[in-house]
Amino acid sequence: MTIIFISLYEKGVNYEKFDVFRILFIVMLSFSILIITSVSLQGAEIKGDPIDLLGFIYLVLYSITGSFLYISIDRDSFSKKELKNININKYYKIPRALIKMAIAFISGVILLILASMLIALLPFETDITQEAITFFNELQFIFVILGRWEIIYLIIFATILPYLLIFLARVNWKPTILTYSQWSSILGLIDPISTLIFSVLLVNEFFPHGYLIIVIVFLVITIILRYAHEVKNIVHAKILLKIKKGSLQLVPIKILKFYGVRKIESLIGRYDLMLHVKVNSFKDFHYLINRKLKPIDDIIEIKVQFVDKIEK
């Protein structure tokens, strides 16, 4: 659901193209969600524990807030000082990401506890107030839970290690066509596929094998369609700049902050700088040129060269 919400956001806010690939993968995802929902409802009926509509609404709200989280992570920009530090040592990105995640987690925990306290104090009874009261009643067992070997395993092998690998990949990523965040959003579909397979095989979740195969095929096709959509719509260009005398120290770091500018090289020759640009739409490209580059007084000349094909 998160992928569908992000796609709709990209269309609404960024005016990204709604081409046939995007329409098809949204349709495939929607069918997969319908099949999974209907199978879950069947399974719940068989177990004699029907699913509450309120639970499904909470799931949708969780997907919407998750979408905003992914969008803001993708749009996370570096300050000028951080860009200088990254160009001195690219591994600077790792402690930066760790600190940001730690701050976000701790802030979230504090907000969660405060919000739960307020909800627990509400004068009327709902399932949310019950959950908040249960949370505080069971909080005393938190250190017992954290001491269990399964939790330690989850912390190290299911959280710390994967995130370290993600950060290392981000730091060392050399995109030939697509950026790291594009690849991670495409391959993020492997998560629901593997969850389905492992839950059926290991936990014996109710899911008729016929439907399981259909959903997996749909999700695999969605990965391919998503890849095709990203590759088809990417705008790849080299922008050559001539800048005023005396501005070579400041202008590159200023421009490197702009969304879509992946790399800047300073040149000796007719032009002073070459920008390596990759954006998701011509609207983003237009915004970069007209709203970001042209207003910079230090830039005398801008020459755009669109990359048709990488031959070698």
Added chain:
Amino acid sequence: MRAIILCKLGINVIKKVIEELKAIPEIKKVMSLTGDYDLLAEIEVETSEQLFDIFSEKIDLIQGINVSNTHVIMKSWEK
């Protein structure tokens, strides 16, 4: 030391020029472009004398390149 060479080509020669540029081992990247220039080639060499040798003995002699513009890369910044 790295340099980029921007080339303007004649008509109907792009495939031939691309193949000849790809055959030069010091040329690490070749891209076809839309704009004032038709091709971008990135070359990596040890010294400026080597750059001159490769340019004068190989690139300058490729039939089909009408205009070339070479820029030496001083420094790069990434994020």
